[in-house]
Amino acid sequence: MSKVLLVEDDQSIADMISIYLSEENYTVYCAANGEQGKELFSRHEPDVVILDLMLPDTNGIELCKHFRTVSNVPIMIVSAKSEVSERVNALMIGADDYLCKPFSMRELAARTSALLRRSALTQAVRPAAEDPVPMETKDIVLDLEKRGIYLHGQAVETTYSEFEIMKNFWLHPGKVFSREELLNKIRGIDSFVTERSVDVHITNLRKKIETDPKEPKYIKTVWGVGYKFEMPMKAN
Structure with missing residues (x-):
């Protein structure tokens, strides 16, 4: 069962994502801020990270940079910011995908599955x-x-x-x-x-x-x- 680290400070959104992905047979670990995100990341070594940009204690960009210094795990940014400059910046600091709010749970699950599938296929290459x-x-x-x-x-x-x-x-x-x-x-x-x-x-x-x-x-x-x-x- 694949492990997902969700870093999202909006409890209602976090609950919806967690419930939906759990029903899709993912194990979801939820963090409400950057410090919790770092702790859960180290403890559980997730297979994919879903990261909100707007967090109470840090900028999601900085947290994404931190994850990139320790792991090549696929990272998907979720944000209400839809400007092209924000998306390009997310790519440049290490994100692999970017999903604009509001989004459907079905699309989120599909993109999460795509990231995990590509990661698994790559790791299988010799x-x-x-x-x-x-x-x-x-x-x-x-x-x-x-x-x-x-x-x-x-x-x-x-x-x-x-x-x-x-x-x-x-x-x-x-x-x-x-x-x-x-x-x-x-x-x-x-x-x-x-x-x-x-x-x-x-x-x-x-x-x-x-x-x-x-x-x-x-x-x-x-x-x-x-x-x-x-x-x-x-x-x-």
């Missing part, structure tokens, strides 16, 4: 045995089983969506992906993400793995089409 490049010769290494990215042997923290994009690059080096193709890899059911979201994720990935993000040597822009990944190699 590195290819026929990898033609010895692991020790790569500047960048992806551990698909542990969902880890390593740059020169050092772990790189990524969001769920960033890793999904990087995974597709890694499995298909040199292949040119359109924004729409990459979008389909991270989109939930009727999700808010757009092709602009892909650009945000690419920008974030470049900041994390490129020496000079403005002159990338790994994640290349193919003008008018999309992006491609060039397999990194150490100099002999």
